[in-house]
Amino acid sequence: MASFHHLGQSNAPIPHQALHKLSTRYGPLIHIFLGSVPCVVACTPETAKEILKTHETSFCDRPKLAAVDFLTYGSTDFIFAPYGPYWKFVKKICMTELLGGRMLDQMLPVRHEEIRQLLQFLLKKANARESINVGSQLIRLTNNVISRMAMNQRCSDDVDEADDVRKLVQDIAELTGKFNLSDYIWFCKNLDLQGFGKRLKEVHKKFDAMMERIIKEHEEVRKIKKETGEGDSVKDLLDILLEISEDDSSEMKLTRENIKAFIQNIFVAGTDTSAITMEWALAELINHPPIMEKAREEIDSVVGKNRLVQEPDIANLPYVQAILKETLRLHPAGPMFPRESTKSCTINGYEIPARTRLFVNVWAINRDPNYWENPLEFRPERFLGTEENGQNQMDVRGQHFQFLPFGSGRRGCPGTTLALQLVQTSLAALIQCFDWKVNGTVDMEEGISMTLPRAHPLICVPVVRLNLFS
Template identity: 60%
Template sequence: MAEMQDYIQLSFVMLLSIIAIRTILTRKKNNNHLTPPTPPSLPIIGHCHLISKFPHKSFHKLSIQYGPIIQLFLGSIPCIVTSNPEIAKEFLKTHETSFSNRLKNAATTYISYGLKGFIITPYGDYWQFVKKICMSELLGVITLDQLRPLRQQETLRFLRLLQKKGETGEAIEVGGELLTLTNSIITIMTMKKTFGSENDISDVKEIRKMVTETAELVGKVNVSDFIWFFKNIDFYGMNKKLKRIRDRFDTMMDRVTKEHQEEKKKRGEGAHHVRDLLDILLEIQEDESNEIKLTSENVNAFILDIFMAGTDTAAITIEWALAELINNPHVMEKARQEIDSVTGKSRLIQESDIPNLPYMRAIIKETLRIHPTVPVIVRESSESCKVYGYEIAAKTVLFVNLWSMGRDPKLWENPLEFRPERFMCEENNKFDMRGQNFQLMPFGTGRRACPGYLLALQVVPTNLAAMIQCFEWNVDGNGKVDMEEKPAVTLPRAHPLICVPVPRFNSIPSCE
C-alpha cells in the first residue's frame, strides 16, 4: 500500500513538472514575438485564479491595471481581452476574416448537434449557407412582417394577464412573466404552439424548461474546456444532463414535425397559409436544388438555436429597462407622454408605432449600454495574424468587454447615470445598435452579428412600451429597485423584480 501511495505521488509530481515545463516553453516561445501585456500567471491554471464568477467585471479590473489590451491564459488557452472600441474594430472589422469563429466548448458542441445549427457553427461554406437562410428566410423583414399578428396575439395575452393581476392588487415576478411572454412569442413564431390547447400549453412549458436548463449548463465553467489533461473528464455530469435535454427536445421535435407534415398534406400543395419558421425549414430541407442539404439534425439544431438566442435575452432586456424606469420616474413619465402623443388615449401601442417613438428607442439603447444582454463578445482566431501591432496565435480566444465599454468615462459622460437623452442629440444618431459603431454594439458586428436583431428591435420596445402605456408599476419599500447582477452567460438580475401592475389603460383588446 505504501509503495502504491509513493508511486501515485511520484506520478503526480512528474505530471506537474511536465505541465510546468510545457507552460514555460510556451511562454518563452511567445516572448520571441510582441504580445500584449499579461499579469503574472500560475502553472496549469494560468490566469484562472484572477477570474471571478463575473468574468466581465474581472476583465474590467485587469484592464484598468494592465491597459486596453491584455493577454491571459485560461488554463492552456491563450486569450486576448479588450474594452477599447478602436482596438475592437481592429479585431472585428479589419481582421474580421481571422476572427469569424465563435468559441465552442463541449457543452455547446453537443447541444448544437455537433455544430449543425447557426450560433456556434464555424465560419465556412455551411455557415454562409445557413446565414443566408436566416437573413433572407427565417428572420428577414418579410417573414417577420407575416408573423407580426402572432406576436401581437401573445402580447395581448400577456397584457390581459397583467391587467387581471393588477385589478386584484396581486404582485407579479416581472422577469418570470416576461420569460413566459418571450418564450411564447418564439414558440408561436417557430411552430405555432400557443396557450390555446392542453397539448400546446404542455409544449410551451416544456420548451421554456429546456431552454432554462440548457442556458444554466452552457453557462457553467467546465474545467475540462480549459485544462488540457482534463479534456475527457466529465466533472459535473454535464454530458448526461445535456443528453437528457437533447433527447427530450428530439422527441418533441419529431412529433411537431410530423404534425406540420400532416397539416401540409391536408392543405394541399399551393394552399395559402402563414408559414411558421419550422414550415420554412422543412421546405428548405425538401428543396433538392439547394447547394447544401439540411438533415433532421440541422433542422432541430436551428430551432433550438432560435429558442436559446431569443427567449431569455429579450426578457432580460425588458426587465432591466423597466427596473431603470422605476428608479428614474421622470424618464418613465417622459416615455409615457411620448407614447400617448402617438396613440392617443384609446389605442394600444403597435410594432408599427416604434419608428415614431425616438425616446423609447433611446431608452432601449441606454439599457443595452449599461446592461448589455451578453456582456462579452467572444470570438476565436482561425489563423495566426498581427493585430494592433501584436502577434496573435491561431486558436486565441478574443473577449470584447461590452459591459466595461458601456461604463467607460472616456467614452460616455456620467456613464453610470441612466440618461436616454444622450442618444437624442444629432451627434449620437450614429449609434444604431447594428454594430456599425464599435462603442455600442449589443448585437455584435459584422458577419457574426446576431441574425435575430431585427426581431429583437421589434419585440423589446413594443412590449416595454405596452407595459409603460397600460400600467403604473408599484414596488414595495422606498420605491427603488436594486440593480445587482447575477452570474450567467447573459446578464440577468440577481433578485426578482416584484411589482404590482396597476392598470391605467382600459382599452386592451381581447387576445382571442
C-alpha cells in the same frame, strides 16, 4: 498578460466583470491563459474596431465548447457552426425565411396579439392585486412570438407544459454560458468534475423529445396536404427546413439534427435575450420614476389615452427608443461574445497566433468613460439630440464600436430588427398601461449565463394606469 488564477483573485466573480477589472490593470488587450487555452480579451472600442473591422476575416469562427457542441448536435447549428459554406447557407435561410422584412411584416399581427395577451394577463393580476414574476411573463411573450414565427404554433397551450418549455430554454442559455473546465484544461477533457454531464443530458433529451414531437406533427400535416392536393400558401420556417432536407438538389443537405439545432438557436437567441432586455429596462424605470413619467408623457402625446401603442408608433417615440438604447448599453443581452482566430494577425502591435480564443467584452466597452460621460448612470437623454456628443445618431447595429449590443460584422446578431420591433413595442405598452409596485428599490445585481440575466427575479404588483380592454 494574465493567467487563469487571476480571475479567481478578482472581487468580481462574473466573467465580464472580472475581465473588465483586469483590463483596468493590464490594458485594453489582455492576453490570458484559461487553463491551456490562449485567449485575448478586447475591452476598449479601439481594440474591438481593429479586431472586428480591420481583421474581421481572421476572427469569423466561434470556439468549440463542450456544452454547446453537445446541445447543438455537434455544433451543426447557426450561431456556433464554423464559418464556411454551411454557415453561409443557414444564415441565408435565416435572413430570407424568418428575419427578412417580408416575413417580419407578415408576422406583425402575431406580435400584436401576443402583446395583447400579456397585457390582459397583467390586467387580471392587477385587479386581483397579485404580484408576478415579470421575467417569467416576458419569456412567455417572446417564446410564443418566436414559436409561432418558426413553427406556426406555440410550443404548448397547456400552462404547465409551456412553463416547462420556457424553463428548458433558460436552462440551455445557462448551460452554454457556464465556464466548463473541460474546455480549457486538456486533462479534464473527458472528466465531468463540475457535474455538468448529467444536467446536459437531461436538457438535451427534453429538447430533442419536444422537437421530435413538433417535427412529426409538421410531417403529418405535410403528408395530408400532399395527398389532398391542398396548397401551401403559408409556410413556416420548419416547413421550409423540412422541404430543404427532402430536396436532393439543395445547395446543402440538411439533416434532422441540423434542423433541431437551428430551431434551438432561434428559441434561445430570440426568447431569452429579448425578455432579459425588457426586464432590465423595466427595473431601471422603476428605479427612475422621472424617466418613467417622461416616457409616459411622450406616449400619451403621440398615441393618446384611448388606444394601445402599436409598432408603427415607435418611430414617433424617440424617448422610448433612447430608453432601450440606454438599457442595451448598461445591460447588453450578450455581455461578451467569443470568436476564434483562423489565421495569425497583428493586433495593437502584438502577434496573435491562429486558434487563439477571443472575447470581446461588450459590457466593458459600453461603459468606457472615454466615450460615455458618467457611464454608470442610467440616462436615456444621452441618445437624444439634447446632448452635443453625437450619441443621438448612434445605431445599435455594430457600426459604432463604443456601443455593440448586438455584436458587429458577419457574425453579428441577425435578429436585431425583430428584437427592436418586439422589445420597443412591448416596453412601450407596459409603460403606457401599468404602474409597477415594488418594496423599496429594485436591486440591479447581475447573474451568470451566456446572456445577462438578473441575479434576482423582478417581482412586482402591476397597477392599472390605463385599461384599454374595457
